[in-house]
Amino acid sequence: MIKRNTFIICILLSSFLQAQNTGEVDSIAVRLLDKMTGVIGDLNSLSVDVRTENDFENDLFENERHFGTHSMKFNGPSKMTIHSHGDKGNRAIWYNSEYLTYYSFDENNYVRFEVPDTTIKMVDSVNAKFGIKFPAIDIFYPDLTDDILDYFDHVKFLGLKTVENVECFHVMAFNKETSLQIWITNDAMYLPHKYLFIEKDNNHMQHEGTFANWSFNPYIPDEVFEFTPPKNAKLISIMSKS
Numbered sequence: 001m002i003k004r005n006t007f008i009i010c011i012l013l014s015s016f017l018q019a020q021n022t023g024e025v026d027s028i029a030v031r032l033l034d035k036m037t038g039v040i041g042d043l044n045s046l047s048v049d050v051r052t053e054n055d056f057e058n059d060l061f062e063n064e065r066h067f068g069t070h071s072m073k074f075n076g077p078s079k080m081t082i083h084s085h086g087d088k089g090n091r092a093i094w095y096n097s098e099y100l101t102y103y104s105f106d107e108n109n110y111v112r113f114e115v116p117d118t119t120i121k122m123v124d125s126v127n128a129k130f131g132i133k134f135p136a137i138d139i140f141y142p143d144l145t146d147d148i149l150d151y152f153d154h155v156k157f158l159g160l161k162t163v164e165n166v167e168c169f170h171v172m173a174f175n176k177e178t179s180l181q182i183w184i185t186n187d188a189m190y191l192p193h194k195y196l197f198i199e200k201d202n203n204h205m206q207h208e209g210t211f212a213n214w215s216f217n218p219y220i221p222d223e224v225f226e227f228t229p230p231k232n233a234k235l236i237s238i239m240s241k242s
Contacts, residue, residue, distance in 0.1 A: 025149065029157040029171045033145040033182070035190040041142045045075045047215040050136045052086075055205035063205055070135045077118050079225040084135065093134070094227040095119065100126055101227040109234040110227070129240045136209045139182075139192050148173050152180065160186060164210070168193050177201040189214075 040046070050070045058064040068086025078097035084090070090105040097117050103110040113130075115122040120141060126132050138144065148155060152173035161170045161183060168183035169190075178201070183194040191214060197207040229235070 024153060025155045026157045029155045030145060032169050032171055032184050036184050036192055037142055037144050039190050040140055044217050045220050047073045047218050048211055049213045051210045052135050053208040063203055073220055073224060075220045080119050081225050094225055095122055096225045102132060108232060109236045111236055111238055130238060131241050139195060163194055166193050
């Protein structure tokens with residue numbers, strides 16, 4: 001049985017102490033983020049659940065917390081499905097490399113878009129045009145580390161923390177407007193366990209997600225990513241943000 005990777009921990013802690021004296025970006029934080037994105041990027045398929053908590057400004061101009069659970073599946077660079085349940089309603093997304101379908105279980109209606117042929121391009125396109133958000137999707141971006149370094153002024157490794165009985169490496173990135181914290185599991189996989197994004201310039205709104213039930217390289221039939229309209233479901237259209 002393989003023992004806990006104490007050698008890696010010693011290297012990380014040593015690098016952290018050195019990084020404290022070398023500037024605003026800790027090399028250890030960067031290596032942890034690279035490790036996390038590298039592991040996810042090497043997978044051919046993936047299934048994971050995410051529990052989210054997001055603040056929204058309500059009619060009283062106060063932060064109102066909304067909760068949701070999301071079952072996410074990815075197959076290669078161009079297939080994805082997300083089933084979501086929570087305060088924002090029960091809905092699902094199917095993406096098959098040609099079309100994205102957004103279906104509301106509560107209203108029994110759906111919209112369909114012709115979209116780019118990779119998941120990353122599709123997400124960016126649909127979000128920009130229609131404002132559709134995808135839970136925790138940034139965590140799965142292969143360029144996440146570069147995006148964090150480009151956007152935030154400070155990137156720090158804050159040591160080992162135990163989060164919901166899971167020991168994690170704690171990384172924080174921040175600037176004057178926003179902050180991001182990611183907890184990465186201290187095991188062979190270096191998986192994201194939890195994230196917290198705070199909009200400091202927007203009444204300190206918080207957006208939090210916790211991952212569970214990871215399945216690596218599962219067999220997922222292509223039919224899973226195809227949408228079949230339920231009986232009496234209505235095809236509707238929505239206006240572009242532009």
